Amino acid sequence: MVSTSITNLNLFKGVAYRQRCGYDLRSGAETTIKGFVLSQILEWLAFLSLILMLWQWVVARRFPLHQRVAVPWLALQPLAAERGLSTEAVAPSATLGRTRAFPPNALPFGLAQPPDEGWSPQGHPVLADQAPPVTLLKPLKGCDPATEACLRSWFVQQYPGRVQMLFAITSSDDPVRPVLERLLKEFADHDAQFMVCGPLSGTNAKVSKLAQLERLAKHDILVISDADVLVPPDFLVxxxxxxxxPQVGLVNCFYRQANPTTLAMQWEAVAINADFWSQVLQSQSLKPMDFALGAVMATRRGPLAAIGGFNALKDCLADDYQLGNRIARCGHRIVLSPVVVDCWAPRMDWAQVWQHQLRWARTIRVCAPAPYFFSILSNATLWPLLWLTANPSRRGLVFGLGCVLLRAVTALNLQSRLTQARARLKYAWLAGAKDLLQAAIWLGAFTGNRIQWRGQEMRLKRDGTLVKA
Incomplete structure (x- = not known):
């Protein structure tokens, strides 16, 4: 009886002590409620990310990727040796998409007859008239093992119209100059030249070169291309x-990372070859495209002049986004071509890939702050795993791991569709790793405005322009 009284006294003292110290006797119940609410929120976010991922996959599957609008062409494989690339390196580009049949009134450049689905690569249509003349503008800096092959792909275009090719470098001792001179000598019958630019007028060296090249352009249609882009022979058509x-103001296309030679580049290839192009199509399913992808863009002098020419973009980091956005705001339509080009990047390690992705993220955040902020909701690995952590039940385990597995499968499928190569199962885990690291990059996009660009540290202003840090 004495011991029972002592126990009751200790319990009473314990309760009184906890009250004096500010403890809430209901904290256990409140903790349970808070845990339940958190689990419910994470469950909703996990389901939302799953829906967004499947939506993204469906719109990507419906897009006529790799289809040609005019004629079939030779596969790239026979051209691999000529371009200085191994057949294995060119394999993702070797199988070109099939040509669609078009009604006669939709044939470009006056094709005499529409091709049919069974047309062999050896068959060529008769051109009733010539294609419009085109000027290619190509700013260059530096040289890597793939540069000559990328440049050569423009010289061997099977385009029936006249093509003027203009290249720009900033220094007479640029390593790419001997490559250009060699190609100009080899293709002496082409209307091609390069110029050493004078002082650059803006912080964006690429656009500053384009502004100087524009003055030399002879033709109305201008095609702008990055230096590391390799194109198929039918690309210009x-x-x-x-x-x-007339209502089309700009045409652009998807690109794929063609040479992910390191594990870091394989990780980035998930972002480019699986996610980026499908996210663009997801955005396009909500509204007309109002930006451009900068690997290759084709426009006319009229829409370009309406936005102030290249000089209006000389200080912009995302010059491709701004070019497309401003042309769209002038009332013109932005068209996405189903033809895909290859981007051959120099070998990069984890630090370089991280800086590249962080620069990309901060650029998108400045250009489209609200869409980028909400883009975290589509992270189909992060939210299921967080929900699994908060709800370690059989249901949470099945759903969480199921989402992660489905994410890996859809990523492999999207990569395979863009690259036209067989999916590599040993890299399936990279989709989840990409999502988790992408969450850190998403945070980094909002916690700074400095970027590393072409060996220089720059500061990104609110309006998307660049200043030296």
Whole structure:
């Protein structure tokens, strides 16, 4: 009886002590309620990310990727040796998409007859008239093992119209100059030249070079291309064809990372070859495209002049986004070509890939702050795993791991569709790793405005312009 009284006294003292110290006797119940609410929120976010991921996959599957608008062409495989690339390196580009059949009134450049689905690569249509003349503008800096092959792919275009090719470098001792001179000598019958630019007028060296090249352009249609882009032989026909419609102001296309030679580049390849192009199509399913992808863009002098020419973009980091956005705001339509080009990047380690992705994230955050902020909701690995952590039940385990597995499968499928290569199962885990690291990059996009660009540290202003840090 004495011991019972002592126990009751200790319990009473314990309760009184906890009250004096500010403890809430209901904290256990409140903790349970808070845990339940958190688990419910994470469950909703996990389901939302799953829906967004499947939506993204469906719209990507419906897009006529790799289809040609005019003629079939030779596969790239026989051209691999000529371009200085191994057949294995060119394999993702070797199988070109099939040509669609078009009604006669939709044929570009006056094709005499529409091709049919069974047309062999050896068959060529008769051109009733010539394609419009085109000027290619290509700013360059530096040289890597793939540069000559990328440049050569523009010289061997099977385009029936006239093509003027203009290249720009900033220094007479640029390593790419001997490559250019060699190609100009080899293709002496082409209308091609390079110029050493004078002082650059803006912080964006690429756009400053374009502004100087524009003055030398002879033709109305301008094609702008990055230095590391390798194109299939029928590319110009396909990228220029939509410009025959007056309301079209700019044509652009998807690109793929063609040479992920390191594990870091394989990780980035998930972002580019699986996620980026499908996210663009997801955005396009909500509203007309109002930006451009900068690997290759084709426009006319009229829409370009309406936005102030290249000089209006000389200080912008995302010059491709701004070019497309401003042309769209002038009332023109932005068209996405189903033809895909290859981007051959120099070998990069984890630090370089991280800086590249962080620069990309901060650029998108400045250009489209609200969409980028909400893009974290589509992270189909992060939210299921967080929900699994908060709800370690059989249901949570099945759903969480199921989402992660489905994410890996859809990523492999999207990569395979863009690259036209067989999915590599040993890299399936990279989709989840990409999502988790992407969450850190998403945070980094909002916690700084400094970027590393072409060996220089720059500061990104609120309006998307660059200043030296």
């Amino acid at each position: 396909n990228i220029v064809a939509p410009l025959s419609e």
